[in-house]
Amino acid sequence: MSAAAIVRGRAWVGDTALFAPVDLELGTTGWTCLLGPSGVGKSTILRLIAGLETGARFEGRVETNRPVALMAQDPGLIGWLDVTGNVTLGARLRGENPDPARAETLIKAVGLADRAHHLPSNLSGGQRQRVALARTLFEDRPLVLLDEPFSALDARTRAQMQDLSAHLLDGRTVLLVTHDPAEAARLGDRIVLLREDGLTEWSVPTRRPDAAARPYDAPEVLALQADLMRGMMA
Secondary structure, eight states: OOOSSEEEEEEEEEEEEEEEEEEEEEEEEESEEOOOOTTSSSHHHHHHHTOOOOSSSEEEEEESSOOOOEEEESSOTTSSOOOOHHHHHHHHTOOOOHHHHHHHHHHHHTTTTGGGTTGGGOHHHHHHHHHHHHHHHHHHHHHEEEEEEETTSOOHHHHHHHHHHHHHHTTTTEEESSSSSHHHHOOOOOEEEEEEEEEEEOOOOSSOOOOOOOOOOHHHHHHHHHHHHHHHOO
């Protein structure tokens, strides 16, 4: 399988269809934004790829050809561990000896070098999301799944995190689940709209600059955002 991941099938919650038959294939690099309103099954598709429990009944095929890292909306930080401890948590849980120099480099990359020994309670919401991003990067997986990781942040911090993520995740396969057309318009190399009747591949008229999110105020981004909103409302 040349694709990083494949999901083909449909899902139900009880006797109610969650989503119609879908056929989603992730390439070996770039950002795919899975966009849609709440409750249509976006996170279910992401969790299927991650191999996690979904709470839904799925009939179909799921294949993953890359090791996976997941970053969720809730940073999921451990309250009694400092920033460094949270960033290296996965490696330590696996019984590995995490590389302190690499952890330090990533913590610096997300702008928290002066807070490496702070507990989560002493960090802002945006700073906690930066820790979660550094932890995701520390896992060093080629396939990264982002489940609405910035939706709880204020607009300014959200834009900053989008810029940072685009830069630090360059060269990986990224699936971003989002309900925000503006976010998809900034980050998507490919945009797929999920509605109750299935998936629609959306035209992305401009390529995203290498390792950068599109400018939030660029005319083509604003036009794409409006077009996506119309698609979600249809």
